[in-house]
Amino acid sequence: MTDIPKREINIWWALIPLVVMIVAMVLTIVVFQGEPHVPLIIGTGTAALVAWKQGYTWKQMEEMMFRGIRLALPAIIIIMLVGLTIGAWIGGGIVATMIYYGLKIISPSIFLVTITIICGVVALTVGSSWATMGTIGVAGMGIGMSMGIPAPMVAGAVISGSYFGDKMSPLSDTTNLASGLTNTDLFVHIKHMLYTTVPSLIIALLVFAYIGKDFGKDAIENERIAQTIADMQANFVISPYLLLIPLLVIVLVMFKVPAVPAIATGIVMGFFSQIFIQGDASSYALQVLQNGYTINTNNEMVSELFNRGGLMSMMYTVSMTIVAMAFGGIMEYSGMLKAMMDQLLKVVKSTGNLIASTLGAAFLTNATCSEQYISIVVPARMFATVYKKKGLHSKNLSRSLEDGGTLTSVFIPWNTCGVFIYTTLEVHAFSYAPYAMLNFTVPIVALIYAYTGFTITKIEKPSLALHSEKAKDASG
Incomplete structure (x- = not known):
């Protein structure tokens, strides 16, 4: 297995594949009434060029794509x-x-x-x-x-x-x-x-x-x-x-x-x-x-x-999944997704903003990498430490990943979930979106909880727990 070194990538370089992919997707689907595969391939090629500019070899980029597809x-x-x-x-x-x-x-x-x-x-x-x-x-x-x-x-x-x-x-x-x-x-x-x-x-x-x-x-x-x-x-x-x-x-x-x-x-x-x-x-x-x-x-x-x-x-959905995961693999393992997530984390000042950022990051990953698995994996890696630092129980993060990642994947026509539903039920994402009531209601409820604090569970900091135990021993 080819080793993939960790590199710090500037946010502006990281955004290039995303912008190119979105522009290609809009032109192809909205203007030309085409399919999402080629825009994702264009995005993958652009991501590979950016990764090459950052010093990654072709063997390393192949491994990035293969790791994404394996998932x-x-x-x-x-x-x-x-x-x-x-x-x-x-x-x-x-x-x-x-x-x-x-x-x-x-x-x-x-x-x-x-x-x-x-x-x-x-x-x-x-x-x-x-x-x-x-x-x-x-x-x-x-x-x-x-x-x-x-x-x-x-x-x-x-x-x-x-x-x-x-x-x-x-x-x-x-x-x-x-x-x-x-x-x-x-x-x-x-x-x-x-x-x-x-x-x-x-x-x-x-x-x-x-x-x-x-x-x-x-x-x-x-x-x-x-x-x-x-x-x-x-x-x-x-x-x-x-x-x-x-x-x-x-x-x-x-x-x-x-x-x-x-x-x-x-x-x-x-x-x-x-x-x-x-x-x-x-x-x-x-x-x-x-x-x-x-x-x-x-x-x-x-x-x-x-x-x-x-x-x-x-086979339409299978090929879409492979292309999407190849794109997502380069974006994640090259550090480009991390660069975008790091910028998102800079706006986190409160528990409400942190959970809102998690929901937003999961949805953004669904839209950019076109796969709900990545929408769970990447934010989980990016936000785990932040939740700990803020004294929040890990179940707040795990719930937010599903509320923002698993459920919103259906709204992206070029996401593998949106493509699967279109292939299976023969209804386009833009048509069923207003009626997928549960899928858009859950993130809204999660946001309300985030800013009111309802059901948001905190963990006792170790230092405070130790101090509490010592106080109990002294009083005993």
């Missing part, structure tokens, strides 16, 4: 498995069955609340917002859209529930990452997050209850639901027994089977369901795993719901 390898595996799951579960009739019974049982007026809670419970169980959105979320999009609910609203509810469960799950990678990097006990970290996350979930559910109360009253919506049900019955074998497959995956995770083999079990079951229940040929079932399911129907809604999935559908 995302677990996420890349999940991304590919999600693509396979969507294809297998659509081909096996599992998604159609979930949509069918969802349309039969759930009232449109309470659908947004219901899907938020369901996604929250599933994500809490499996520990992954991405796996939840790629399975239950896809079915939820089908149910909601069939009820006449706008796709951005449904996506916002799915995202809110999925990220609530992910954030509060002891199985979540980001939850373990935030607690581990700050040396905070996992369950102390989770308990401390309840203060910002639960009130935000309640607010989200109240908003979803209000905006969803009028859905289902229109006769056209009821006619659309009936037509969707009829078209699904015409193209799939619908059976309640197929619901045992997602239930099996949830049970496996509950019994501490790791996420990857649990999801893989669901893929295999979906594959065999397509062959033995839906009656498709093995060759076509394999093709679905690779390229996704295809269906021909006059119902545009049904076609939109079921023409998706497969491994190749996730």
